[in-house]
Amino acid sequence: MGKEEAKAERVLLPQNAKPLHYNVTLTPNMLDFRFDGEVAIHVDVVNSVDSVKLHCRELFLRSVTFKSDADTTFSTPVTGMSFDTVHHVVELKFGKALPCGKGRIIISYTGEHNNQMAGFYRSTYKDINGQEKVMVTTQCEAIDARRVLPCWDEPAAKATFGVTLIVDSHLMALSNMPEKRVEYLKNGKKRIQFMDTPKMSSYLLAMCVGEFEYEQAVTQHGVLMRCFSTPGQVERTRFALDCGIKALDLYDDYFGIPFPLPKMDMIAIPDFAAGAMENWGLVTYREVDLLVNEASATSAQRQRVCTVVTHETWSADKLFPEWKLWEQFITSDLQAALNLDSLRSSHPIQVPIAHAHEVEEVFDAISYCKGACVIRMINMVIGEQAFQTGLQQYFAKHKYGNTETTDLWQAWGDASGKPIADLAASWTEQMGYPVVHASIKSSTDDAVELELSQSWFLADGSSVSTEEQKTWTLPILAASASHRDGNVELCSNSSFTFTVKCGKNDWIKLNYGHPVLMRVCYSPELLERLHTGIADKSLPTQDRAGLLQDCLALTRAKLLDPVQLMRLLASYKNEDDCTVWDAISSVLVSFDKVLLSNQELSDTYRKFSALMIEPLANKLGWDAKENDCHQTKMLRQTLIGLLARFSKNPDVVAEARSRFEAVLADPSDVKTCPSDYRTSVYALVLKTGGRKEYEQLLKLYEELDNNADRKQVLGAIGRGSTVELKRAALDWATSGAVKLQDFFYPISSVVGLLFCLLVLLSIFGRDPPPSSDAVAAHAGIVTSSYFCGFSVAFSDKLGEDLVWQYFQENLTKYQDMIGKASPSLMHAVIAYSTPGNTYEFADEVEAFFKEHPIPGTERRVQQKLESIRVAAGFTKFIMESDIANEIERCQSILRELTSA
Numbered sequence: 001m002g003k004e005e006a007k008a009e010r011v012l013l014p015q016n017a018k019p020l021h022y023n024v025t026l027t028p029n030m031l032d033f034r035f036d037g038e039v040a041i042h043v044d045v046v047n048s049v050d051s052v053k054l055h056c057r058e059l060f061l062r063s064v065t066f067k068s069d070a071d072t073t074f075s076t077p078v079t080g081m082s083f084d085t086v087h088h089v090v091e092l093k094f095g096k097a098l099p100c101g102k103g104r105i106i107i108s109y110t111g112e113h114n115n116q117m118a119g120f121y122r123s124t125y126k127d128i129n130g131q132e133k134v135m136v137t138t139q140c141e142a143i144d145a146r147r148v149l150p151c152w153d154e155p156a157a158k159a160t161f162g163v164t165l166i167v168d169s170h171l172m173a174l175s176n177m178p179e180k181r182v183e184y185l186k187n188g189k190k191r192i193q194f195m196d197t198p199k200m201s202s203y204l205l206a207m208c209v210g211e212f213e214y215e216q217a218v219t220q221h222g223v224l225m226r227c228f229s230t231p232g233q234v235e236r237t238r239f240a241l242d243c244g245i246k247a248l249d250l251y252d253d254y255f256g257i258p259f260p261l262p263k264m265d266m267i268a269i270p271d272f273a274a275g276a277m278e279n280w281g282l283v284t285y286r287e288v289d290l291l292v293n294e295a296s297a298t299s300a301q302r303q304r305v306c307t308v309v310t311h312e313t314w315s316a317d318k319l320f321p322e323w324k325l326w327e328q329f330i331t332s333d334l335q336a337a338l339n340l341d342s343l344r345s346s347h348p349i350q351v352p353i354a355h356a357h358e359v360e361e362v363f364d365a366i367s368y369c370k371g372a373c374v375i376r377m378i379n380m381v382i383g384e385q386a387f388q389t390g391l392q393q394y395f396a397k398h399k400y401g402n403t404e405t406t407d408l409w410q411a412w413g414d415a416s417g418k419p420i421a422d423l424a425a426s427w428t429e430q431m432g433y434p435v436v437h438a439s440i441k442s443s444t445d446d447a448v449e450l451e452l453s454q455s456w457f458l459a460d461g462s463s464v465s466t467e468e469q470k471t472w473t474l475p476i477l478a479a480s481a482s483h484r485d486g487n488v489e490l491c492s493n494s495s496f497t498f499t500v501k502c503g504k505n506d507w508i509k510l511n512y513g514h515p516v517l518m519r520v521c522y523s524p525e526l527l528e529r530l531h532t533g534i535a536d537k538s539l540p541t542q543d544r545a546g547l548l549q550d551c552l553a554l555t556r557a558k559l560l561d562p563v564q565l566m567r568l569l570a571s572y573k574n575e576d577d578c579t580v581w582d583a584i585s586s587v588l589v590s591f592d593k594v595l596l597s598n599q600e601l602s603d604t605y606r607k608f609s610a611l612m613i614e615p616l617a618n619k620l621g622w623d624a625k626e627n628d629c630h631q632t633k634m635l636r637q638t639l640i641g642l643l644a645r646f647s648k649n650p651d652v653v654a655e656a657r658s659r660f661e662a663v664l665a666d667p668s669d670v671k672t673c674p675s676d677y678r679t680s681v682y683a684l685v686l687k688t689g690g691r692k693e694y695e696q697l698l699k700l701y702e703e704l705d706n707n708a709d710r711k712q713v714l715g716a717i718g719r720g721s722t723v724e725l726k727r728a729a730l731d732w733a734t735s736g737a738v739k740l741q742d743f744f745y746p747i748s749s750v751v752g753l754l755f756c757l758l759v760l761l762s763i764f765g766r767d768p769p770p771s772s773d774a775v776a777a778h779a780g781i782v783t784s785s786y787f788c789g790f791s792v793a794f795s796d797k798l799g800e801d802l803v804w805q806y807f808q809e810n811l812t813k814y815q816d817m818i819g820k821a822s823p824s825l826m827h828a829v830i831a832y833s834t835p836g837n838t839y840e841f842a843d844e845v846e847a848f849f850k851e852h853p854i855p856g857t858e859r860r861v862q863q864k865l866e867s868i869r870v871a872a873g874f875t876k877f878i879m880e881s882d883i884a885n886e887i888e889r890c891q892s893i894l895r896e897l898t899s900a
Contacts, residue, residue, distance in 0.1 A: 011355050012154060013055070013089070016047045017098070017105075019152045021196070025164040026120070026148075027189075028209050030134045033113040033122055039149045041105040042069075042159075050097045052105065055146035055153035057088040058119070058820075062108045064092050070101035087355060088146050088153075107150050115271075116821035117741065119147025120207065123271035127211070128232035135210025135230070137269050137284060141277055142363070143356045145202035154356070155201040156402045163194045167209050174208045174228070176200075176281040178263050197280065198260060199400045206279030208267055215241055220249045223259050228267035229291060233706070236291035239302065240266060240309050246319055247310040256392045257399070266290060266309070270707075271741055273822040276308050285309075286741065288708045296668065298676045299633040301708055312372070323630050324579065327541045329376075330514050331582040335549055337370035337517060341433055342459035342553065343870075345862040349374065349428040350405060360823045361859045366431075373517050374427045380515040381423065381475050381488055382416035390415035423490065426473040427517065432456050434472050435559065438510055439523035441497060448502055450478070450510075453495040457519050459870045461557035469494075475516055481506040481538055507533035514546035521559050527551075531571040545583040548572070552587050556874040562881040566591075569612075570890040576616055578635035585638060588612070588646070593837065594878045596797065605887050609646040611894040617643050622655055624674050637676040644684040656684040664696060667704060675712070682716035683749070686725075694725050698732070707742075714742055718750030723798055726750045730806050734813060740821060744828040750799040751835045800835045804845075807833035811852060823856045830857060834864055837871035 021042040028035045037059075043052075052066075064078035080093040092105070113122040113136050120138050127133045138148055146153040165173040169190045177195040184190045213234035216226040225244050227237035244266060252258050261281045272286040289308045292301060303323055307316040313333070317325040340346055349371055351362050379387045394403075394411035405428065406421060413420040427433075435457035442449045454471055456464050473492040479485075480502030489498065500508050507529040510520045522530070530547060533539030539547070551568055554560035569587050572580065588609050595602040617639040624633065643652050659673035659681050673681060685693050694717075701713040718729040732738070733746035807814070807829070818825045834845050842865050849861050 010353060011087070013053050013152055013157075014049075016049045017043045017045045017052050019043055019157055019159040020102070021160045021162065022149065022151065023162045023164075024149050025166065026207065027166040028113065028120070028136045030113075030122075030136065030168070030209075035111050035113060035120060035136075036109075037111060037149055038106070038108045039151075041107070041151070043103055043105060045098050045100050045103055048097045048100050050095075051091050051093045052098070053089050053091050054105075054150045055088050055143075056083070056090040056150040057144070057146040058112055058114070059147070059150060060110045061090065061150065062110065063106075064108075065106045066094055066098055066103055067106065068099050068101065068103040070103070071099055074099055074103075087357075088143075090150065109150065111147065114147075114820070115740070116819050117271055117273040118144045118821055121271075123269055125230050125270040127230070133211065133230070135208065135212075135270075137208045137210075137267075138206050138279075139273065139277060139284070140205050140279075141203040142359050143203070145205055148205065148207075151202050153202050155203065158199045158201055158400070158402070160199050161197045161205055163197075163205075163207060165192050165194075165207060165209060166190070167192065170211075171209055172212045174206075174212075174265055174267065174282055176204070176206050176279060177261065195262075200280055204278075204280045206277075206282040206284065208269075208282065208284070212267070217241055217245050219245050219252075219259075221252050221258060223248055223261075224263045226263070226265045227290070228265060229287075230268070230270065233268070233287075233291055236293050236706075237266075237268075239292040239294065239297075240285075240290045240305055243306045243309045243316075243319060247315045250315055250318055254388060254391075255395055257395055271739055273741055273825065276311075278311060287706070288711060291706070291708070293706060293708065296670045296675050297708065298637070298674075299630045300637070300676070303630070320630075324541070327545070327577075327579045328582075330542045330546045331549065331579055331586075333365075333369040333372050334514060334517070334546070335586075336365040337373050338433065338519070338549075338553065339459070340365040340863065341370055341431060341517070342457055342557075343863055343866045344458065344462075345859065345866050346431045347859070348431045357856070360856065363824065370517065371428075374424065377427070377475060377515050377517070378412060378420060378424065380477070380513075381490070382412055382418055382420065386416035387412065419490075423473045423475070426471075426492070430470060430472075432458075432470070433517040433519075434474065435519045435521055435554070435557075436474070436510065437521045437523075438526055440525060445504060446501060448480075448500050448508060450498045450500060450508070451495075452476075452491075452498055452510075454518075455494070457553075457557065459553070459557055460866070460873050461559060472518075474518065476510070477512045477515065478508065478510050479512040480508045481533060484512070486512075505529060507539060509533070509539060509543050509547070511546070513540070513542050519550045519553055520547075521550075521554050524564070527564065527568065531568065534568070534571045535574065537574075541577050541579055544572070544575070544577070545580045548580070548583040548587060552583075552590060555877070556590075556870060558873065558877050562878050562883045563886045566883065566886045566890055570893060573612060573894060576635070578631045578638060581635060581638050584612070585642060588642065590874075591878070591883075592645070594875045595883075597875075598879070601884055601887070604884070604891065606646050606648070608887050608891040608894065609642075610648070611891060613639060613642045613646055614649075622659070622677075624671070624676075633674075633676050636674075637680070640677045641680040644680050644687075653684060653688050656681045657688075660685045660693075664700065667700065667709065675709070678709075679712045679715040682713060683719040686716060686719040687721055690721065691725065694720050694728065711742065711745065714738065714745035715749050717746050718748075718799065719752070723802055726799055726802050727806070730803070734810065734817060740817060740825070743817065744825065744832060747803055747829060747832040750803050751832055752799055803833045803835065804841075808848060811854075815854070826854060826857055827860045830854075830860060830864060834868065836868055837875055839869060839872045842868040842872065 019041055022039055024039040026035050026037045066076050068074035076094045076096055078092050079095045082091045111120060113120060115122055118139050120136060122134050122136050124132060124134055143153055145151055163175045166189055167173050169184060169188055173192045175194045176197050179192055180195045181193040182190060211231055212228045213231050214226045214228040215234055215237050218224055227241040229237055248259055265282045267284055268287040268290040269284050270287055275289045276283060276285040289305055292305050307313060310316045313325050313329055347362060347366055349366055353359050390412035394408055409421040409424045434454035437453050439451050440448055441451040454474060456470055471492055471494050473490055476489045476491055476498055478500045480500055482503040483501035502508055508526060511518060534544055551560055551565050555562055555565045572584055591605060595605050620636045620639060662669050662672035682697055697713055697717055701710055704710050718726055720726050729746050729750055733743045814829055846865050
């Protein structure tokens with residue numbers, strides 16, 4: 001769809017009057033959870049009209065008056081108001097036409113501090129004495145500024161904001177800008193007036209009121225940065241503050257633009273729907289995404305906090321290059337984008353939005369992860385210098401203004417002299433991506449001519465009709481064992497050739513480094529050559545991981561024989577890199593879930609998997625070592641989880657039980673039971689235990705004093721060995737004992753997912769809550785570790801059947817809990833409650849949602865149905881193959897190597 005068409009369909013407020021400045025005064029009430037507000041909206045009346053439309057949701061308007069600045073004698077009260085509760089619009093009708101020019105709409109109103117994590121909402125926590133406390137905070141993105149004040153709640157309707165808060169005198173109040181004036185009042189309150197903001201969109205407005213502690217520092221460029229927490233947690237702000245200080249200086253230097261605000265605050269919120277929200281000057285976070293207990297935090301949590309604070313991989317990698325985040329990107333963001341975008345129910349990055357509420361449905365792995373991948377691809381094509389220059393020119397030209405997508409492509413095109421607009425259009429304006437089939441056309445002693453063709457890759461391997469056929473502008477980058485610095489060539493043809501310099505029998509790798517969103521299907525000869533690069537690790541980490549992920553996806557799509565995938569997997573027998581083990585885990589767990597229906601074959605396969613895992617797991621051991629690097633700790637986390645799934649060695653269970661007892665005796669004992677793998681320990685103990693262990697874990701949850709440690713319990717609590725214990729976990733999760741932001745974690749644990757510290761990117765998209773495997777949510781299978789740490793799944797038929805049954809029985813309960821909170825919470829519940837992998841199950845789920853539709857989830861339900869059917873096709877394909885003999889053959893090879 002063209003840009004003009006997309007624009008024409010957008011439903012916006014009338015442009016008869018435009019906002020220039022908001023003077024808003026709010027008086028929160030922590031007792032009855034109501035706030036009083038008064039706003040003077042400075043407007044420019046473009047056309048003389050007798051009514052004005054504003055966005056307004058869950059606000060009671062007490063009085064409205066318009067006063068003209070051009071004609072000081074003109075003032076008119078509102079004579080009527082009509083509300084559109086579907087689109088959250090109020091029409092203010094005045095007794096006479098408003099004169100053109102500057103004026104003010106003055107509104108007095110009342111709002112609610114809801115518990116839905118949207119608007120000006122309340123958040124609860126326990127203080128250092130165990131007393132329940134309340135704070136209030138805002139979440140205005142995407143369309144909830146209208147719950148805070150009547151406004152033009154559209155990104156393009158930028159204005160400046162002057163905020164005043166009247167609060168109890170003992171409380172702290174924060175907003176986007178520093179305090180301008182503080183006045184103590186006679187009634188035990190104080191009035192805090194903040195400086196006016198620069199021109200900005202309404203969704204960036206932010207306020208927090210409560211009892212806070214903070215630590216502060218100043219950047220090298222002179223910006224004050226503060227990091228806030230609720231009382232008793234300020235020690236845990238230091239890591240995030242250090243990351244933020246360094247990142248702000250880094251951005252100043254990189255973009256060539258000083259940070260334009262006089263201060264930068266970050267604050268941890270006890271109840272928060274996403275991971276963070278980039279409010280200008282006052283960034284709000286989930287506690288687990290900002291606060292780090294240096295004594296007990298996992299490597300994954302440090303990595304998560306750093307990437308969220310610095311927003312996101314690029315700058316975090318600059319601060320901690322030893323973490324190798326761009327290698328991890330291959331098994332995280334890239335795979336989340338590839339998996340979701342291989343469905344027919346996907347969508348382009350550029351989606352026309354008619355009504356604002358529709359934007360919630362496209363905050364997913366396409367908008368965010370695929371978007372990140374396209375930017376990374378462009379960086380590779382034009383080079384770092386042109387990439388930076390283009391960004392600097394783009395920001396300088398458009399600061400405080402509005403842009404079209406093409407403005408960024410134009411800036412990079414101007415900086416590089418390359419056709420970036422055409423390249424980007426093929427990746428952002430159409431959905432999907434290609435599979436490139438590669439074979440050898442001809443060869444010489446020092447080169448190979450490859451024959452390549454591209455076509456739309458679909459996860460289920462279904463054929464594409466003639467009218468559906470499409471191509472992409474592909475940046476082609478290839479390398480061989482002896483030549484690794486080839487040039488990038490752009491190609492948009494459906495079939496073409498490409499020459500690669502190489503020695504005789506060298507491995508040849510297309511999409512070298514995996515900078516492009518595509519799958520590569522190699523001919524048997526080319527795939528066989530790559531086995532050598534895997535075995536001797538001459539193939540770089542990104543390519544060893546990405547190749548295996550490609551081949552798994554190709555097998556699901558029935559484009560690669562499962563036997564070939566098993567042979568490829570066996571060549572990773574000496575692998576010791578944590579990112580590559582993320583990819584290995586994906587394959588191990590995917591096959592295991594499929595083979596559960598055949599007990600004999602499943603047993604054989606698990607023996608093979610144990611032979612893959614045990615040598616390296618035994619080498620690393622359960623105990624952390626002083627010289628362990630960041631990645632070693634995460635690798636141990638993954639391997640212990642895999643041991644718990646595949647090993648039949650009784651020592652594994654005994655080890656887990658011993659370390660569980662140590663946690664019960666002293667939860668702070670991270671030496672005996674490191675935080676990195678506690679969720680795995682809890683899950684294994686529950687899986688092999690009973691009611692006693694379940695009650696012990698619940699008691700531990702209540703005793704723990706921070707959300708990061710509690711979340712490790714939430715990720716395992718559903719792993720009980722009986723239906724009764726699993727149902728008890730679901731009842732507990734939905735009883736109110738678990739915060740709304742976290743209640744879906746126990747649902748996932750009933751299914752068998754164990755959590756790492758990254759989210760369901762494909763569900764939440766933007767700064768999601770730390771969670772498990774994004775790929776699983778849309779691939780219809782229980783998958784493996786994801787980006788930073790462990791998320792290996794214990795496939796559990798009992799759990800799978802129960803969560804779906806429970807969902808059907810308790811849909812109304814789920815809807816009442818979530819209420820008007822972020823739709824992403826319901827998206828997560830649906831994803832975790834529909835884990836089956838048969839065509840019959842897909843039909844059952846489809847019939848249920850047809851009878852019980854949930855507004856706002858239509859796209860996600862369609863994606864989930866398609867994912868289940870993809871998984872069903874994969875299962876059928878595996879079971880009809882010669883996989884049994886290949887498993888036996890690979891197992892024999894591994895056993896011989898282990899013996900040797």
